[in-house]
Amino acid sequence: MNKKTKISLFVPTISSGGAERVASLFANELTKYFDVTIILLYNIIEFPLNKDIKVITLSEAVEIEKKGKINYLLEYLKFIYKFHKAIKSEKIDVVISFMIRQNIMTGVAKIFNPNLKTIISERCFPSKRYLNNKSTAIATKILIPLFYNKNNKLFSNSIHINKDLIDNFNVKINTNVIYNPILNNSNKPFTKDFTILNDKFQIVTVGRLIPIKNQKIIIEAISTISKNITLDIYGEGELKSEIISYSKNLNLEKNIILNGFNFNVKSQLVNYHCFILSSLSEGFPNALLEAMSVGLPVIATNCMSGPLELLNDNISVSIEKNSFYKAKYGILVNVDDAIGIKNAIQYLQNNNDDRIKYGELGFKRSKDFNLEIISLQLKKLIDDI
16 A cells, blocks of 8 residues: 655644635545645644644744744744754655745745755735735745745635736746635525515625725625615624724614624525625635525625636626626625625615525535535645645
8 A cells, every 4th residue: 555645734723714724624635645734833723623634733822923023033933943843753745835924934944855845825915915014015025036936836726816926026936726615515505585675684794803804895885775784794803893883983883793703604604695795805715605605695896816716707897986797606896895885785685586696606606616626636736746
């Protein structure tokens, strides 16, 4: 019997972040083909892992960003040393890292161990995430090309992310697109009934309460519609109190419900009439895909990156200001356009047949991202390295 290739997935934690969730799904599925180890920066595991996966943690759950720049640098160097040591001791054949910090560390490890096979994965749109902040712009412009290019391969979850890395960060290694997988065991969509005369129109959104998710724009949109509408927000974050105050100022405190973080949020989505993604920027929106996978019709900002690929097969569209676009599998609106979101909501409110149709189309589209299908793409990338 041939010995399995030893692979390691390198992530900060297995917690609520989209990249961490994707890494846990990949790790569990890849145990069918490889000897899998997960290396974590911090000892946080909140998603189930296959019993055959070995877990190595490099530190306890202390965020080093809070310790000051000097201590941050020292801790960073310690992480690099511990990571390199773990790879050596476990005799890892292939490392697959997720997100910029781990990708840089993997590039450093590759310098000291040229025979190590390394695949890095970028999970957000770099120019939007890194270059808008002066403190990160200079560093990333230097570090990304310096260390990303030391690795064998790169995959991201969007065509547009790869293009951005090549055009704006001088990434020269082989790039691939592997979209985020989803566990989708449903055989039919569960689009909730809605009668405009009798029912409240129940909207849901899922995401961290941080500026880039821009949930306030949905609240602004709702404030101009009949009060017979509710918005449930699932997620935690720094803007929680601000969102509560904003809702109160618009007299919408009874219409806006903050539910906090829910590990099983997908099971709750069937209770709503419509899902909205309001982000200014994404890598690949897991929450949008999960909503589609239960048959929930979706409205999404046409941000970089992900929504266009998910909802319109990456075929470019032109959306008029204050309007929306009826894409193949859902509704697209311009980024930060409250009136456009309002009009899209009212379209689905007033056109129940189309709302059900989009629920069915989105559900069928979500099947393209089945975990088994997507994981085989990553397996091939590993096998071909």
